[in-house]
Amino acid sequence: MENKEFHYTYSAPSERERKEIESIRAQYTEKTCEPETKLEKLRRLNRQVTSTATIVALILGVVGILIFGGGMSLVLVKGIWIWGVLLGAVGAVVFGIAYPVYKWIFNRNKKKYGAEILQLSEELLRGEE
Numbered sequence: 699m700e701n702k703e704f705h706y707t708y709s710a711p712s713e714r715e716r717k718e719i720e721s722i723r724a725q726y727t728e729k730t731c732e733p734e735t736k737l738e739k740l741r742r743l744n745r746q747v748t749s750t751a752t753i754v755a756l757i758l759g760v761v762g763i764l765i766f767g768g769g770m771s772l773v774l775v776k777g778i779w780i781w782g783v784l785l786g787a788v789g790a791v792v793f794g795i796a797y798p799v800y801k802w803i804f805n806r807n808k809k810k811y812g813a814e815i816l817q818l819s820e821e822l823l824r825g826e827e
Contacts, residue, residue, distance in 0.1 A: 755800035762793025
């Protein structure tokens with residue numbers, strides 16, 4: 699004689715697991731065309747001011763260090779002093795201007811978006827949505 703029993707076990711995710719699942723799911727769902735809030739716009743503008751300057755400065759710094767390292771390797775490994783020193787000097791200039799370029803781009807973006815950022819932050823501080 700066969701035993702025809704059916705066993706079923708159900709377990710619901712905990713509240714912590716549910717929040718994690720929802721946060722992961724939100725990354726993959728399409729965003730609807732909801733208008734962005736003032737706080738979201740303030741965050742986006744602030745990111746735009748700082749991230750552009752940071753990215754350009756990092757690229758200049760890394761490229762400059764690589765050029766500088768190439769010059770050093772020409773001197774130390776190949777013994778080519780003139781070209782190595784020239785290449786190293788060019789690299790030093792490139793990574794040396796990274797911070798001034800960062801400040802210039804940051805100040806330019808701050809000037810460009812500053813009034814709007816101040817207006818939005820003032821509205822948010824007063825409690826206007």
